[in-house]
Amino acid sequence: MMWTLTPVRVGECDVRDYITFAGGDQSVRRFVLYVWILRGPGGPIIVDTGPSDPEGFSRSTAEYIPGGVRQAPGERTPVALRAHGIEPAEVPSVIITHLHPDHYDFLPIFETARVFISGQGFEEGRPALPPEVAAYLEESGRLRLVGDEEVVPGVSILHLGVHSPCSQAVVVDTDAGRAALMGDVAYLYDNLREDRPIGGVDAAVWHRAIARARSAADHLVPGHDPLVLHEFGG
Numbered sequence: 001m002m003w004t005l006t007p008v009r010v011g012e013c014d015v016r017d018y019i020t021f022a023g024g025d026q027s028v029r030r031f032v033l034y035v036w037i038l039r040g041p042g043g044p045i046i047v048d049t050g051p052s053d054p055e056g057f058s059r060s061t062a063e064y065i066p067g068g069v070r071q072a073p074g075e076r077t078p079v080a081l082r083a084h085g086i087e088p089a090e091v092p093s094v095i096i097t098h099l100h101p102d103h104y105d106f107l108p109i110f111e112t113a114r115v116f117i118s119g120q121g122f123e124e125g126r127p128a129l130p131p132e133v134a135a136y137l138e139e140s141g142r143l144r145l146v147g148d149e150e151v152v153p154g155v156s157i158l159h160l161g162v163h164s165p166c167s168q169a170v171v172v173d174t175d176a177g178r179a180a181l182m183g184d185v186a187y188l189y190d191n192l193r194e195d196r197p198i199g200g201v202d203a204a205v206w207h208r209a210i211a212r213a214r215s216a217a218d219h220l221v222p223g224h225d226p227l228v229l230h231e232f233g234g
């Protein structure tokens with residue numbers, strides 16, 4: 001089954017290089033925050049949900065995101081998705097690449113969705129979830145803890161476990177080949193092009209994760225590169 005991928009911009013920020021690259025310095029680079037729409041049979045599927053509290057997120061990340069997250073009113077996830085013809089309450093499936101707030105915050109607006117999160121690392125991440133997200137995930141039939149498996153025809157999960165223990169790539173069959181949405185295992189194309197690990201990880205583990213993703217997909221798509229919008233025409 002073939003799917004189309006649409007990145008939806010839900011904010012931007014400037015991140016210090018020591019986060020983006022192992023051995024990086026204090027200089028900053030532009031990150032864009034994305035929610036993805038996957039359109040195909042049985043879809044749409046939403047990958048990641050965007051930050052609902054950019055001010056709170058910015059306070060907790062001020063050391064390495066100077067100036068914080070900038071989010072225009074039209075970039076709030078429900079507004080941005082409706083502009084693409086998606087009503088959050090009717091979305092059947094949501095996949096979370098990893099349990100960090102800029103990726104899961106808006107989950108409760110997906111009132112009827114099944115939510116796919118990595119079974120590896122979920123227990124470690126659960127205590128940090130805000131009460132409304134934890135309660136949402138506890139609703140009957142909501143949460144699907146997944147491993148390396150196809151969740152719907154043409155969309156598969158690949159557990160990577162780097163950056164966060166529950167980090168997983170979403171591997172999608174498209175007309176242009178198989179694309180792997182990497183979450184924050186790779187922030188920018190420079191991480192991939194130059195084989196430069198992100199900050200704060202074991203380099204050997206990171207290289208192994210990237211190699212696994214490369215063997216599973218034709219294109220690796222980083223989590224926060226501004227060029228993604230141009231490449232996919234979001």
Ligand SMILES: [Zn+2]
Binds near residue numbers: 100224
């Ligand atoms: Zn992120």
